[in-house]
Amino acid sequence: MKTVLFVCVHNAGRSQMAEAFVNHYAKERGLAVVGESAGTVAGTQINPVAVEVMAELGISMAAQSPKQLTQELADRADKKITMGCGVDADACPARIFFTEDWGLDDPKGQPIEKVREIRDQIKARVETLLAELA
Template sequence: MSVSRPTVLFVCVHNAGRSQMAAGFLRELSAGSVEVLSAGSMPGDQVNPVAVEAMAELGIDIAGEQPKKLSEDAVRVSDVVITMGCGDECPFFPGKRYEDWELTDPAGQGLDVVREVRDEVRARVEKLLASLDVPATEG
């Protein structure tokens, strides 16, 4: 772990739902104490509008985010890599902390399902912050 600000990378296939929600929560709850990256193995055209709506309900705006292509550089600079269903597409570097979060893919789901995914993502982000010894802000 880096002594100053840890870097966390969230990776899913399209970088349009789960990873964007996780990045939004981590940015918000860490209040800048964590460098946050997100990417996808096959990025979509836009962030899932239902995910944007679900996050907006909690006052977190991810509408301006754009899905990004996963690069080896993003993995290389990260202290923690959280994968969400990208399987073997994720590059592996020794010495990195990897976690795989099994979460329902919100693609094509209604708001009720996406809210459940959002709430599960938030709980996991809060646990991640605790494991990094970064206090979560209220939000």
């Protein structure tokens, strides 16, 4: 089983959507891949607009909640991806080396049309990632 960890600052939008996409499509395709996400300063709730735009695609994030990045989460991940949120490795509560950065806009405070665009960018990147890991 391969684990992909998506890291953001608050773990409330982009990283949560990436986690949900990986878990949904990996299960659907029978892939031995699991997605997890965490924040360097975890928020208190997932962005409700992110939840809404994922539900439009039939993917529920109801069971997800923001999680604090820990060394344990980082250590068990095979691939660690930041979402473009300026995660400062020196400020991380865990000592990790990030595999790549996806450079995505923050959906916080954005209109639903913009959040849909971000969602679709994440979906495309997850599709590519899963093809690489398959």
